[in-house]
Amino acid sequence: MESYGYILDIALILISTKLFGLISRKFQMPQVVGALFAGLLLGPAFLNFVHETEFLTQLAEIGVILLMFFAGLETDLSELKSSGKASFVVAVFGILVPLFLGFLVAMYFNRDGLMSFADNSNVFLQNIFVGTILTATSVSITVETLKEMGKLNSKVGNTILGAAIIDDILGIVALTVVISFSSSDVHIVEVLLKIVLFFVFAIIASGIFYVIFKNWLDKDAKHKRRYVIAAFAFCLFLSYISEVYFEVADITGAFIAGLTLSPLGKKYYIEEKLDTVSYAFLSPIFFASIGLKVVLPKMSMVVIMFAIVLTIVAVISKIIGCGLGCKLFKYTNKESLQVGIGMVSRGEVALIVANKGFNAGLINSSLLGPIIIVVIATTILSPILLKMSYSSKKEESSLLAEETV
Secondary structure (H helix, E strand, O other): OOOHHHHHHHHHHHHHHHHHHHHHHHOOOOOOHHHHHHHHHHHHOOOOOOOHHHHHHHHHHHHHHHHHHHHHHHHHOOOOOHHHHHHHHHHHHHHHHHHHHHHHOOOOOOOOOOOOOOOOOOHHHHHHHHHHHHHHOHHHHHHHHHHHHHHOOOHHHHHHHHHHOOOHHHHHHHHHHHHHOOOOOHHHHHHHHHHHHHHHHHHHHHHHHHHHHHHHHHHHOOHOOOOOOOOHHHHHHHHHHHHOOOOOHHHHHHHHHHHOOOOOOHHHOOOOHHHHHHHHHHHHHHHHOOOHOOOOOOHHHHHHHHHHHHHHHHHHHHHHHHHHHHHHHOOOOOHHHHHHHHOOOOOHHHHHHHHHHHHOOOOHHHHHHHHHHHHHHHHHHHHHHHHHHHOOOOHHHHHHHHHHO
């Protein structure tokens, strides 16, 4: 009977995410916040009803892949191109400021008599790595929030999407550079070459698929369902190739797949059909899975203080860094704030980076608790702050009216 436990897990996740989503909407917050709380409540951090399993993790991964595929589908290529330079500068400042401020926080706490980050004698490298963790951005939560508010395909939305993709690439480079100093097995040149080759491959593959889709599938009006199958298969294919062969995040491949099909008229049909699967099944599992990962260890007062300070710096550094990048391109104060908030969420990306550092001996297990707190806080705060940054009394009523039950 235990082999059927996953069925009950999925049922609990679907019911709780929807229930908490409706509750969060009552408080004029994005429904994704409720879904995140549902995962926290069901998981080991609170009730311990549902545990993270390989099957749920795999479903969650498909969920986030599909979410970023939709983001690519809904992106206006001309708008994305127009915000390209701004996105790059936003991503650069969104990495440099958190890296520097995170380093300063780590330098203060990582000293004799206060706390120790690792047995490694290279304290400077440990401090740099903590800053590297703060450079991470998990844009999936922001994408869902903007989509829920109808603001995804906007100047701010396109800037966030572009910056997030670039942030992901620069984050990989920064992580590789830091770890390469502690391990001779990591080669920065090889990593950079893989990133370049990935984009070359992605452009060629996307071009071929676009031609095939437009000249063959797009003309067959009688069999529309094959559009959906072909599009989703291409999304999964590009996601797999990017992660396995080029070590670039699978969501980057998914976004590019969606971007490839965004100029086609059939994208609305594809999105409509796939959205049912995403909304009713995969997305709730993905958002709940973030909460299911949380297992808070016992922490001393010093470690708790470190976690609080690190969380504050994690939020402020992205807002300042990304906001500063926006101001250089004459974005309004409100737009700069919205972009900065949209990049605040660290999500699973920070956990992956932290795990890499743990395996490399740059941090010890005592640091995992504070990092988990940063992940939880930024993941929950980002959609709330983003909604607040958009909402005015006039807008709130219209946004609530647009939200689906």
